[in-house]
Amino acid sequence: MATAYALHPAVGTFDLTAFDEIYHQYHNAVYSNIYKLVRQEAVAEDILQEVFIALWENRRRLEPAKVAGWLFVTSYNKSVKYLKKSRARTPCHFQKTARSTTRSSPKNRSANCGTN
Template identity: 35%
Template sequence: MAVKGNITPELIDRLRNGDILAFDYIYEQYSHKLFSFIFKILKDEAESDDIVQEVFVKIWESKDKIGDFQLLNSYIFTIAYNFSISLIRKKISSNGYLEHLKKASVLQNAPTAVSQIEFNELSSQVESLISKLPERQKQVYHLHREKGMTYLEIAEELGISKNTVENHMVKALKFLRGNIDTSLLVNALFVYMFL
């Protein structure tokens, strides 16, 4: 086995050949610092832990494609970053999630005013997209995401079926996710984490 903390070309060769002990060693070397890195982005322990597991599943599944051992560090952290940003993109259409980020100080305590400006731009963009939704979708979205009502409660309030409520939410979220410019939030997170 390699000296602790030292990833060698031989270790990577063993990983590429499906050696589970080599994989375990790499996991042991990276899992804690990877968790810290992801937690800075997501501010959620359970989600950060899930992403760490996903990263190592991805590494195992693509072990035969791992090249230069000196690039392993950036490869692992790039996968982690991409998974984290992907999770944020899935949740970004929710105003509640934007507020969660704000309260978690991801943007508020950033070292420059740029992040707050970008956060405000992103919030405005979400509001603008919501205003473009068809009236019924807008109504359902508002009742569910902003008032916290369940699909059943919304169905009773609007006199429609629970399935119809669900369909409206699915369409609304699909529209929002497909049209939002998440690069604003990605830039803000980058400023917070690295500058």
């Protein structure tokens, strides 16, 4: 099945109608791809929105045959970026607490860091 973008192959003819058709064709699959990584509905919805905003912003640079692949690569990259940022904000389990008197080894620190 040809994508809506393929129906408008000339540069600059990627219009709102074509965008809507692409969105309806791919949004469920792209959302699933994102959700598999982030495991949070609200976050997955936000990233999905970011992906399609990026599609609109890059519409004149994309090759028609590569739109689907671009969507999935972009959704993966944005999901991984989110995960890296959320891990940086999440304190690691090895951090010393007031009751803890033992230190964990560097090996255990890396194993526990970023787990939820």
